[in-house]
Amino acid sequence: MDRYGSDVLAGDWRARGRKVIPQIEARKDLVVELPDGFVGAVVGIEKGNVGLEERHGRVRWFPLGGGFLVDGEPVVLTAPQKAAPGRAYTASGSRAAAPQRARVARASRILVEGRHDAELVEKVWGSDLRAEGVVVEYLEGVDHLPEVLAERRPGPDARLGVLVDHLVPGSKESRIAEKVSGPHVLVVGHPYIDVWQAVRPERLGIRAWPEVPRGVEWKHGVCEALGWPHDDQADIAAAWQRILGSVRTYTDLEPALLARVEQLIDFVTAPGH
DSSP states (O other): OOTTOSOTTSSOGGGTTOOOOOEEEOOTTOEEEOTTSOEEEEEEEETTEEEEEOTTSOEEEEESEEEEEETTEEEEEEOOOOOOSOOOBOTTSSBOOOOOOOOOOOSOEEEESSHHHHHHHHHHHHHHHHHHTOEEEEOSSGGGHHHHHHHHOOBTTBOEEEEESOOOTTSHHHHHHHHHOBTTEEEEEOSSSSGGGGBOGGGGTOSSOOOOOTTSOHHHHHHHHHTOOOSSHHHHHHHHHHHHHTOOSGGGBOHHHHHHHHHHHHHHTOTTO
16 A cells, blocks of 8 residues: 555646536537627538527627537537438428439429529529429519410420419409419419518518518618618619528428428429429
């Protein structure tokens, strides 16, 4: 028995009594706090930095490492380890297909009113549509729909699914839809004045989309109410890119739009058509 105890220099004597700060992988949606009070959820990792989104939708970037708090305790954030291959899903929530050769586009198409509608559909459903060989085209306004249908001559092998804005009883859009709908043409729509409203407002850090007075162009009115630049079309385009950039998956969209787009995809890809 050693009357003097163990050798004080044995082992890692420098680490004795020192608090070990745990390392945590910066997984998506992990809520992190900084000493200055900033709180955000992890939204991504880029070039050794972690992106944290606060409750108003703004994202700030910080270097990975120490200086973070989780549940009030100091942690060191590290980049997530690559997981073993598993089930992958598209932005629309469907199972991602294995890599495959490009598919020839179907004669059946999906038509939407404008460029913004087309870009939103592409961002969320693009992977699904490419896998099915479905092309999305825009009309530049629902008023052109009768002319387009007369030119396209839809049939059993060339169905047309049409997505329109503000499809509510008594509207101009509903009257047009009633005239052109048929066995090879399906017209559906959402109740919103513009597809901008189909993006959930909390994604932009607002509680609800602003009410715009009659007689005021809706997009300009929205930008003005939100304090965004709205003097010309370039400002409106920038506002749309800001809105579109807030959309990551189908969960960022209103159900009224989700159901209608899924309905159109089913219509133009139905077996035997």
